[in-house]
Amino acid sequence: GHVYVSRRLSAAPMTALESLGVPIVVHPDPDWPPSRGELLDAVRGASALVTLLTERVDTELLKATGNALQIVANCAVGYDNVDVNAASSRGVVVTNTPGVLDEATADCAFGLILAMARRLVEADRFMRTGKEWIWAPQSFVGIDVSAGATLGIVGLGRIGMAVARRAHAFNMRILATGSRADNREAAAFGVQAVEIGTLLRESDIVSLHCPLTSDTRHLIGAPELDIMKASSILVNTARGPIVDEEALVEALESRIIAGAALDVYEQEPRPHPRLVKLENVVLLPHIASAGEATRNAMCQLAVDNVRAVLNGERPPTPVAG
């Protein structure tokens, strides 16, 4: 069967894919995903799928391939869009792209931390109004990141560790949850492993870096926002549904917390309609991994996974489970 690719990859990985010597079918629109109907049609008879987080890979889709399918290579580190159990039970390998996007994602998360803490985007918006201004002691005063602000990293894994490394260089106090929060690398960056309640209560900035699973869906809802400091900000570069977005909007409107910087949304691609009306938010269109070399490396890793499985070898990065 063919390799179906749900969006054109960057040039080098595309060339690598074409050199595998199997037929390649690429969704023709480079900017927009296939509709569900197009997807179900295009995968018929495929041996491999290269998917993005915009494609839901479930039993229906797996069935639509027929029975030649060997691998779903998701071009993302997150794979909540893939029903891994359904794939496994059909003998289909699922792979993701861990590791290659840690630095790019941490750069973006840290950019959001600084932008939000120091109100950079809000200040930029003000400058564009053309209103008269003069330097003033109290204008656009925000959180002093390097003067000992506390950063809470929820789900300290590869990306969280890259954020911790940056935070350490900024002299932040760092709290974290997750299985790696008390390992030696974390200790070297001054990370203190804590329970989530302590993290939420004590942090000036809470940054989410856990995967979306049934355990982390709505991990941050009204009760969690309630115990955060009124001066604190929430940063999400992980997955939208980790946060109850309706509860977040209410918390922001009523100043339960001071602000939020989001790269991801609960109902992607649509942010909550009241979110875009708020001043105390920074909103990005899911771009945390969007560095040029990073995106190439993600695509290349997906292609390497496809090549290995089609050659009967163990893929470099199968998902756990």
Ligand code: GLV
């Ligand atoms: C992007 O969101 C990814 O999971 O790689």
Ligand code: GLV
């Ligand atoms: C600010 O511009 C200062 O000089 O303190």
